[in-house]
Amino acid sequence: MANTVGPDDVCGHIYDVVVVGSGGAGLRAAIAAQRAGKRVLVVTKGMALHSGATESANFSYCAQFGYFGPDDTSRRYADDLLQSGLGMARPDLARRLAAQSSVEAEELERMGMPWDRDSDGRYDLANFAGHAFPRAIHVNLRTGKAMMRALGKTVAEAEIAVWEYAFAVDVAVTNGRVAGLLCLDIRSGALCPVRARSVVIATGGAMEMFELHTNPTDLTGDGVALAYRAGAALVDMEFLQTYPTVFVSPPGARGVHFPTGRLLDMGARLVNAEGSPFFNRYCDGPVNKATRDTLSRAMAHEILNGGGTPRGGLFIDATHLPADAVRAKFVKTYFDDLGIDPCAEPQEVAPAAHYMMGGIRIDDSCATNVPGLFAAGETAGGVHGANRLTGTALTEIIVFGAEAGRSAARYAESASELPVEAEVIREAERRLDAIRGHATPNARPKSGSGGNSFRPGVARQQVQKLMQTEASVLKSADSLDRALAGLAKIEADVLPRVALVRAQAECNWELVEALEVANIVTAARIHCAAARTREETRGAHNRLDFLKTDDNCWRVRLLLRRNGDTVDVEREAVEAQ
Amino acid sequence: MTQRPIAKDYPVVAVPVTVQRQAPGESDARTETFTVEVERESTILHLLYAIRHTFDSSFSFPAHFCKLGNCGVCALRVNGRTQLTCRVRVTGEPLQIAPLPNRKVISDLLTDIGSSTDL
Numbered sequence: 001m002a003n004t005v006g007p008d009d010v011c012g013h014i015y016d017v018v019v020v021g022s023g024g025a026g027l028r029a030a031i032a033a034q035r036a037g038k039r040v041l042v043v044t045k046g047m048a049l050h051s052g053a054t055e056s057a058n059f060s061y062c063a064q065f066g067y068f069g070p071d072d073t074s075r076r077y078a079d080d081l082l083q084s085g086l087g088m089a090r091p092d093l094a095r096r097l098a099a100q101s102s103v104e105a106e107e108l109e110r111m112g113m114p115w116d117r118d119s120d121g122r123y124d125l126a127n128f129a130g131h132a133f134p135r136a137i138h139v140n141l142r143t144g145k146a147m148m149r150a151l152g153k154t155v156a157e158a159e160i161a162v163w164e165y166a167f168a169v170d171v172a173v174t175n176g177r178v179a180g181l182l183c184l185d186i187r188s189g190a191l192c193p194v195r196a197r198s199v200v201i202a203t204g205g206a207m208e209m210f211e212l213h214t215n216p217t218d219l220t221g222d223g224v225a226l227a228y229r230a231g232a233a234l235v236d237m238e239f240l241q242t243y244p245t246v247f248v249s250p251p252g253a254r255g256v257h258f259p260t261g262r263l264l265d266m267g268a269r270l271v272n273a274e275g276s277p278f279f280n281r282y283c284d285g286p287v288n289k290a291t292r293d294t295l296s297r298a299m300a301h302e303i304l305n306g307g308g309t310p311r312g313g314l315f316i317d318a319t320h321l322p323a324d325a326v327r328a329k330f331v332k333t334y335f336d337d338l339g340i341d342p343c344a345e346p347q348e349v350a351p352a353a354h355y356m357m358g359g360i361r362i363d364d365s366c367a368t369n370v371p372g373l374f375a376a377g378e379t380a381g382g383v384h385g386a387n388r389l390t391g392t393a394l395t396e397i398i399v400f401g402a403e404a405g406r407s408a409a410r411y412a413e414s415a416s417e418l419p420v421e422a423e424v425i426r427e428a429e430r431r432l433d434a435i436r437g438h439a440t441p442n443a444r445p446k447s448g449s450g451g452n453s454f455r456p457g458v459a460r461q462q463v464q465k466l467m468q469t470e471a472s473v474l475k476s477a478d479s480l481d482r483a484l485a486g487l488a489k490i491e492a493d494v495l496p497r498v499a500l501v502r503a504q505a506e507c508n509w510e511l512v513e514a515l516e517v518a519n520i521v522t523a524a525r526i527h528c529a530a531a532r533t534r535e536e537t538r539g540a541h542n543r544l545d546f547l548k549t550d551d552n553c554w555r556v557r558l559l560l561r562r563n564g565d566t567v568d569v570e571r572e573a574v575e576a577q
Numbered sequence: 578m579t580q581r582p583i584a585k586d587y588p589v590v591a592v593p594v595t596v597q598r599q600a601p602g603e604s605d606a607r608t609e610t611f612t613v614e615v616e617r618e619s620t621i622l623h624l625l626y627a628i629r630h631t632f633d634s635s636f637s638f639p640a641h642f643c644k645l646g647n648c649g650v651c652a653l654r655v656n657g658r659t660q661l662t663c664r665v666r667v668t669g670e671p672l673q674i675a676p677l678p679n680r681k682v683i684s685d686l687l688t689d690i691g692s693s694t695d696l
Contacts, residue, residue, distance in 0.1 A: 256644045
């Protein structure tokens with residue numbers, strides 16, 4: 001059992017390192033900081049040790065062990081990362097990930113991670129496209145869950161304090177340096193300033209900006225928004241990876257990814273709403289050899305050209321294949337429970353957001369440009385550039401989680417404690433009061449946007465619908481201008497009028513949702529600003545009005561910073577690779 | 578050209594749902610019944626979100642949708658059986674939903690299991 005704490009335990013103390021987020025990156029950071037002898041607190045808006053996306057990762061952690069001769073080096077792994085990143089990945093971060101991948105895998109094993117072994121007792125390495133050698137270690141098909149279990153056990157044994165159901169409202173910055181974190185204790189409704197010498201943000205991605213995505217629903221861009229408000233720069237925010245075949249229906253399976261690679265290899269057909277194959281209208285070559293981004297692009301084009309279902313889906317049809325062979329390809333129980341049988345009927349799927357390559361800009365010690373503020377995992381950017389190499393997300397969160405924890409601990413050695421300024425606390429209180437003050441106790445239960453107010457859930461749906469329509473897989477200047485205008489309108493007209501049905505202090509999940517929606521809008525605006533600026537197609541960034549990659553003009557990264565109410569976009573030269 | 582695939586309709590059904598309620602700090606639980614409108618073939622987890630969004634923002638339950646069916650967080654007692662709510666489909670039949678037994682209730686259906694690594 002983890003050492004869970006509450007606001008009474010936390011207020012009044014000074015922590016060396018406060019970690020926001022309790023997925024893989026956050027817990028690894030906390031363990032590293034605690035091992036450096038520091039006083040550590042983990043803050044998580046959800047259930048301790050069971051929040052975030054790590055637990056949803058089913059397969060692999062790619063690491064370099066040197067099993068395959070003199071060419072099997074960490075340098076070669078870094079080169080594969082850089083190649084996948086299409087000129088945008090950061091060499092220093094790629095090399096750090098590659099060099100630390102096996103060290104951290106072994107450390108996870110010491111924490112209790114039961115990596116699968118082959119008959120010779122070596123790590124069982126699977127091979128993925130884009131990797132020069134087999135590198136993917138795993139624990140059955142439950143790698144993320146096993147990882148969380150090992151990290152959770154270590155956090156518990158080290159008696160690291162975990163404050164669950166605590167929402168990070170703002171990073172407190174005093175004289176340009178981190179002074180602490182303002183947290184809403186969801187259970188009591190109290191706003192608690194936590195004093196901290198350093199803060200590590202590890203809150204994952206921002207996929208809740210879209211209607212259809214493969215992530216858990218708590219990935220609401222909290223870290224991106226916290227860092228942005230605190231003055232940190234973001235990078236690569238235009239690059240969002242999509243997964244090609246995500247269930248559009250049945251309703252219970254919306255957003256669940258359907259791993260169709262093996263089905264397509266067996267001869268399953270990818271067809272439009274009329275039942276016609278379409279892939280070769282957009283791409284050459286066989287559909288079963290297409291990479292995720294190529295397949296996603298072709299499918300998105302077909303949907304855009306009117307080939308989709310009313311729900312915006314296409315179909316994977318495996319009904320002509322031998323049922324036993326199809327069923328053997330899946331862990332069936334979950335699909336059975338959801339009523340999915342690929343043998344019985346074509347499955348309605350569409351490409352959907354899967355992973356955020358961009359995020360908070362870090363150096364190779366995970367430091368941001370705000371002294372005392374660090375970031376790691378999906379919420380940080382730069383490791384993957386324009387496209388992520390398969391099997392590297394778990395590696396990223398662990399390698400950089402550990403790095404962030406160590407760096408924050410080092411920083412805390414010499415950082416003097418700073419007061420959290422009263423005005424910063426008052427500002428956060430005003431924000432919360434403004435939302436609570438709009439409580440409409442007499443609102444008709446079903447009214448979503450009656451009168452002058454909007455329920456947070458309705459505001460979230462508005463953002464998601466806008467982003468899904470205008471800024472998902474295929475974008476253009478026109479669609480992004482519509483998205484940006486729509487987001488500006490939501491920010492000006494909807495967010496200030498978000499109103500709760502009840503204003504109760506305790507367990508007010510609608511208040512939490514209102515805070516999340518504001519973060520989603522911030523992340524969406526930054527994504528659209530970056531995507532609007534980059535006038536080319538590269539990796540996961542697809543512009544209908546600029547279909548080609550343009551190395552002459554766009555071998556640059558986009559840095560994004562807050563400038564009052566506008567997102568400043570600055571170009572940064574890309575290193576020679 | 579093959580046979581045209583069918584994009585199925587999922588009509589909205591009104592489901593009578595009785596859930597256990599217990600405010601933070603209260604020692605006694607009560608029940609409350611809602612008639613919740615959701616698409617057929619949604620899951621019970623979606624239905625719980627619908628209660629929160631439609632009727633009561635304080636309605637507490639283990640709200641984490643991992644989309645993989647295996648994190649274990651959303652487990653509750655559904656009609657007397659422990660079930661992962663993300664894996665039980667809504668048919669329109671009435672539902673009785675209670676928290677996991679032998680756990681300290683934080684609020685309503687949300688119990689203090691977060692610090693367990695044994696889910």
